[in-house]
Amino acid sequence: MTTFGLTTDTMFQPGAPAVPGLIFRGFQGESDYPLMAAVIEASKVADQIERVTTAEDVARNYSHMTNSDPYKDMIFAEVHGEVVGYGRCEWQQNTAGERLYFHLGFVKPAWRRKGIGRGMLGAMQRRLCEIAATQPGDGPRFFEAFAADTEAATEALLRCAEYSPVRHFYQMVRPLSEAVSVSPLPPGLEVRPASPEHRRAIWEADQEAFRDHWGYVPGTEVDYQRWLDDPIQDPALWQIAWDAQADQVAGMVLNFLNRAENIEYKRERGWTEGLSVRRPWRKRGVARALLTRSLQMFKDMGMTEAALGVDTENVTGALRLYESVGFRVVKRSSAYRRPLVADR
Numbered sequence: 125m126t127t128f129g130l131t132t133d134t135m136f137q138p139g140a141p142a143v144p145g146l147i148f149r150g151f152q153g154e155s156d157y158p159l160m161a162a163v164i165e166a167s168k169v170a171d172q173i174e175r176v177t178t179a180e181d182v183a184r185n186y187s188h189m190t191n192s193d194p195y196k197d198m199i200f201a202e203v204h205g206e207v208v209g210y211g212r213c214e215w216q217q218n219t220a221g222e223r224l225y226f227h228l229g230f231v232k233p234a235w236r237r238k239g240i241g242r243g244m245l246g247a248m249q250r251r252l253c254e255i256a257a258t259q260p261g262d263g264p265r266f267f268e269a270f271a272a273d274t275e276a277a278t279e280a281l282l283r284c285a286e287y288s289p290v291r292h293f294y295q296m297v298r299p300l301s302e303a304v305s306v307s308p309l310p311p312g313l314e315v316r317p318a319s320p321e322h323r324r325a326i327w328e329a330d331q332e333a334f335r336d337h338w339g340y341v342p343g344t345e346v347d348y349q350r351w352l353d354d355p356i357q358d359p360a361l362w363q364i365a366w367d368a369q370a371d372q373v374a375g376m377v378l379n380f381l382n383r384a385e386n387i388e389y390k391r392e393r394g395w396t397e398g399l400s401v402r403r404p405w406r407k408r409g410v411a412r413a414l415l416t417r418s419l420q421m422f423k424d425m426g427m428t429e430a431a432l433g434v435d436t437e438n439v440t441g442a443l444r445l446y447e448s449v450g451f452r453v454v455k456r457s458s459a460y461r462r463p464l465v466a467d468r
Contacts, residue, residue, distance in 0.1 A: 141239030145204035148247065151194040157182040159200075159207040163230045170233040172274035176384040188350035191215050199247045201231070201240050208235040211244040213252050216341045221263035224339075225252035225464055228269065229278075236277050245285060256464055265464040272457040282460045289458040291338060292436045294443070296451035297393075300423040300430060304449075307413045309365060313374055313405070315417070316366050318359035322373075326364060327351060329373035333400035336439055339459070356380050361394075361421070363414045367405070375401035375410040377418045381427075394422035396432045399442070411445055419449065 140148065158179035168175055186194060192214030201209040211229030218224065227248040231241045249267060256265055269287065271278040309315070318326060331343050343351075351357070361379040366372065378398030386393055396418045401410045422430050432451065434442050 140243045143203060143235075143238050143240065145202075146240065147202050148243065149200050149202060150196075151198040151200070154183065156200070156207075156210075157186070160210055160230075163207060163210060163232055166232045167230050171272070171278075173272060174385060174389055176382075176388050184353065184355075185350075188346050188353070189214075190344055190346050197251060199244050201235075201244060203235065208232045209240050209244060211248050213248045213255075215252065215255055215259075217263070218339050218341045219335060220339075222339075223256070223259065223263055223265045223464075224268045224341075224461075225256060225265065226268045227252065231277070241277065241281050242284075245281060253464065266461040267464050269460050270457060271460060272455060274455065279458075285462065287460040287462040290461045291459040293433060293457045293459075294436055294453045295431065295433050295455040295457070296446055297454045298419065298430045298446075298449065298451040300419065300428055302450055304416055304419045304423055306416045306420050307409060309413045310405075310408045310410060312368060313365045313410065314368050315363055315414075318362045318364050322364070323352065323359075324348075325373055326362075326376060329402055330376060330378070330398065330400050333375070333402045336403075338435060338437065338439075356382060363417050363421070365405075365410055365414055373402070374405040375399075375414055377414045379418050379421070392426060392428045394418075394425070394427040394430050396422075396430050399432070401440070406440065411440075411442070412449070415445065416449060 140146065160182050161177045161179045164175070164177040164182075167173070192212060194212065197214065198210060198212045200207055209229065209231035211227060213225065213227040216224045216226065227245070229241060229244050229248070231244075252267065267287065269278075269282055271282060273279070316322075327343075327348055334340055335342075357378070358380050361381070363377045363379065365374045365376065367374045376398065377396055380395050380397065382393070382395065385391075396415060399411055399415060419430055430451075431454075432446065434446060436443055
């Protein structure tokens, strides 16, 4: 029997805390989007996570879901009619053959340490076990979640539930008040504008380049459409290197500005994200050339800093590159896993 997923009825959750007025329910459609945004916004200060989330952002994200049905795979916690937390789960299989049963959750700070997050986690684990029971046992299976080192409540919840950190990530920032030394592209490569007719080739090149990375899950057509529809994407800022003779994408940096965050946090930051180089063009200085071009571009635009995220064990040596051009760590986060054992 499905443990949650009802759109109107409340749900009994084993081990639910005795909080007066607390009920758990399922997803009720678009009317939940502003309530979800409110929970995320209420959490960000306590968790020291810099973000701006609107109901429109949530709606857009939930219009491109894969392996997650909100009506079956979400849980909401309400107290006297106020949504104080919610969670969602999904599954993926990566190229290493691991089946990953991912979950996320948010609880408003005023309602933490009352057992609500623990109740939601248990419900999501039970739902993910139901999903796993319908799938072939063709590889290792893990519950998976992510937490920044400033999300103390989430980290404590995961560790209490016997999750262990298995991979670490940095957010890095580079002041643009410092000089930028722009490296040249290797001979035979050139930067071209990202024309609409090239979007598919750019997407496919990026997917190919990231196949070597930890936890890679092949993108789907739904993922491609989500990428196209993301309003934060600005192809005018991208640095795309082409091999002129082969007429193929060699590498890229998918730069963007998050204007809403820049306004809220009173900064001028550009993001040098989505840096990738395809195998035939690696070890030739392509990444350094594109990254330093991006830094100079943002500096010329009047930005005062650049930021990016990186896997600390990136197989291509990305962390060393970023440090060498002046990026420094400002935040750490981790992927947490626990083996999924159905009869546990």
